[in-house]
Every structure is written in structure tokens, then in C-alpha cells.
Amino acid sequence: MMKKIAFLSFSRRERYGSSLLICSFLLLCALPEFLPLLFPPAPLPTDLFVEQKLVHFNLPDSGRQEVDTLFFFDPNEADVPTLILLGIPEKTAETIERYRQKGGKFRKKEDFSKIYSLAEADYLRLEPFIRIAAAPPPSYPDKERVAYQPAKTISTTPIDINSATQEEWQTLRGIGPGFAGRIVKFRDKLGGFSSVAQVGETFGLPDSVFRKIEPQLLHSPVYRFLQVNTATEEELAAHPYLSDRQARTLVLFRNNHGPFAGQEDFARIRAIPDSTLQKLIPYISYETPE
Secondary structure (H helix, E strand, C coil): CCCHHHHHCHHHHHHHHHHHHHHHHHHHHHHHHHHHHHHCCCCCCCHHHHHHHHHHHHCCCCCCCCCCCCCCCCCCCCCCHHHHHHHHHHHHHHHHHHHHCCCCCCCCEEEEHHCCCCCHHHHHHHHECCCCCCCCCCCCCCCCCCCCCCCCCCCCCCCEEECCHHHCCCCCCCCHHHHHHHHHHHHHHCCCCCCCHHHHHCCCCCHHHHHHHHHHHHHHCCCCECCCCCHHHHHHHCCCCCCCHHHHHHHHHHHCCCCCCCCCHHHCCCCCCCCHHHHHHHHHCCCCCC
């Protein structure tokens, strides 16, 4: 047992050699860390470094602009080569070009700083050289010259409701070409106004306007009658007070019962209310064909 333990022990020389070997190994491991401190590398030439850097980033030396090469420019007109000449990166210059092609406008210097990808340093460098031209005033197409029209002369002379022309109607206060045309058209469909109040039934004519002109209107008899015994269905339906259905009923009644002899015959037709009949009476003629 004692022999085996003695076999595993180291002599003094062996222990010394082992310690020296371990120290040498540790020294070799730490040597690369301290070697640059003991032997610093020689500095590279500055011009060589700049040349390599420019080639690496693909930036030609001629493209690098100094401050003293800047010039005044309008961002609304400067093309891509001009923007690059000012020191703006090519991609940013193309972004500005696309913005203008889509209708974008720089109205003040601050608008130029809002371009995406434009560095703040570039804007501050270029801001004193930005000159934005004033926008031209909007142009409008020449309007057609309106011929001089004298002021309307208001007439106080009374007019006949059934013989007055459209121009005569326009001499009344509040009656222009539109109302005058409607009055004449309504009168022609009726066959003449049967009363002054009937003028107030003209479509769209305000009651306030009619009240102003009423004292200047003169009554006269109607000039065309409704021949109920000879008129066709279409002629009857053309009268403003008769509908298509009522005109057809009149023709059927006439065909079945003979010509109309008077107002009593009209009263027998239930399709025509009494209020409508009262309006029709001034226009009805009972003449019969011979």
C-alpha cells in the first residue's frame, strides 16, 4: 500500500518543471493582448484611406460639394442632376422629382424640409439658397360681355288680360320674361282668361306678385270655346281643366246619349266634380254639327 502512494507522488525536480511549463503556457496565451502595446502598428497613409473609402461607398470625389459651391435654386424647377450637384443624395433627388410630377408644390422654404429622406443637415445647409418663385395669379376664362340692358320701365297703364302680348305683361311690376311666358301659355291653353282672378292660377306665379298687378288688369271675354259636341278626345284632354280620363268619359257619354244639350247633361257625369264644372262653364259651347 505504501509503495503505490509513493509511486503517485512527484519529485522536487518534476514539480519545478511542471510549474515552469504552466507559467510558459499562460505567458504565451496573454502575449497577443500585450503585443500591440509593445509594438504599435505604423499608421496608414491618409490619402490611401480616403481613396479606399470613396471606392467602397461608390461616391466619386467630383460629387462631393463644398459650401462655397452652393448656388440659389428653386425646388419647384430644379431637376435631379441639379439637386445632386447641390449635394442632395440621388435617391432623395428622385423623391423630390416624383413629388413634383404628382402635382406637389413647394410654397415656402419650410415645405422643402418635409421631403421624406432629406436630412436635416442638408436642409439647414441649403435653406439660405432656396428661392421659390411667386405663384402666378389664377387665370379665368374671359366672360362673355353682356350687352347693356337699360333698367326695366314699370308701366302703370292697364292691360287686357286676353289680348296683351308677352312684352306688355313684362311691363308690370314683378313680371319678368319667365312669368310673362307662363301667363301667355296658360291663357292660350284655356282659350282666354274668363276672369282677372284666373291669372293668379298661373303656375309658379306668387300671390304677392299677382296682388300687385291685379289693379292693372282689364277683363275681356274668352276668345276660344270648348266644342263639347264635336271635339275629339285629344282636344278635350288638352284643356287645362280636363284630365285624360274625364275627356274619355265625355266622349263615351256623348256617343251613348247623344249631343250635350246644356249644363244639366254635364251634371249627370259623375267623373266631373261640380268645382271643375263651374270652371268649365265659361268655355263650353253646345253647338251641334249640322
